[in-house]
Amino acid sequence: MTMQKTLAAAAFSLIAGAVTSFSAHAQSSNPPVPAHNVVLVHGAWADGSSWEKVIPILQAAGLHVTAVQNPLTSLAAADAETRRVLALQDGPTVLVGHSYGGTIISDTGTAANVSALVYVAARAPDADEDVAAVNARFPAAPARSGLVTHDGLTTLSEEAFTQYFASDLPTAQAKILFAVQQPTATSTFTTRTTAAAWHGKPTFYAVAKQDLTISPDLERFFAQRMNATTIEVDSGHLPMISQPEAIANLILQAAGRTR
Template structure:
């Protein structure tokens, strides 16, 4: 068994595992073993449990990588003993007792007015605004597809809190998107500063940096995998 960790990728709100597609290709070319979780987005507890189950199936160390709300998921799921490090990609990194919505309210993102729940309690990003809000540095066609295929979370998930943040005991890395309209760059800088991260990089990128800047994201993940 190789000591190189298996990389487990965790998506966020309004997307699925396929959002990692371009990063997966970059990391596969570097020889990494990869898994990608498909979250139910029904509650933080459900999403953490789904991630923990995938981690538990890996024989050997795991590097968890979370985008957006996926950062909250890896913050809790990262306490699994297999996990040796955490990489945050334009992501929430809550402290104990914090929720994504609580962090969001500290510095509201530009896209906040374009979020609305439906009659079933699912929180949607207006498809007509998806390109400008989520992935403005991708093509209009990419934005159209992402907007139409978005995976909305149950709105209550946004308010679920972290119990034990794994970043307090596991090494971490963080990528800030300076043009992010979904999680304000100010909140990203604040969260990354308190992590005591091994490395923080800032890219002039949208919230969808995993799709618009896959080479840089893959390089950060590759560096983290080599260090754990």
């Protein structure tokens, strides 16, 4: 072997070793402890029924599941309700957030009994971070074009909700979800968190590749910044409804379980 080939082989070996080392670190640092409980936090313009297809899968696996009814009136109110539910759990608990729910689990996931965090097409702010400024670095999602504001509360128009928010669901199902959408305070999108639990907890992320409410590239940014164990789901903004098996499997992984 020539000296040039020898050096090239050595360089490749070092690079490969570094990559292998990083990959192993990403998967094994702070591994999740086995958890018996799962707490699910829904996002904006939704309610706890967002998780109705994931819940029975988790229950069949032997997990105790609670869906928070996030009031959507303020981050403080949502945090308080989530902390109330967390305090009722007996032992290690996986905390899961969808969309705006990711902000809530970032703020409340520092609770001692939270064993792992799972983000589903979700925001994942750092402490005291201006999320609007982060959003501005990525393509604007079309769902925002249908934002309707009244008395400090926001909703999505029927067109925006069915075509963008629930983009990969059957029209009839999307219209049912539109009928029960919960108004969300404008302040929830700008209030900054006081904590970022993902700095100290095992973290998992499901990127929705066809998301029209949050840019998939923004989701990838959050996942990569957290060094999260990440899956990409071929879905719109509601993968827990359109791809419940994939989301349930990720939650089970975070709970240290297999089906």
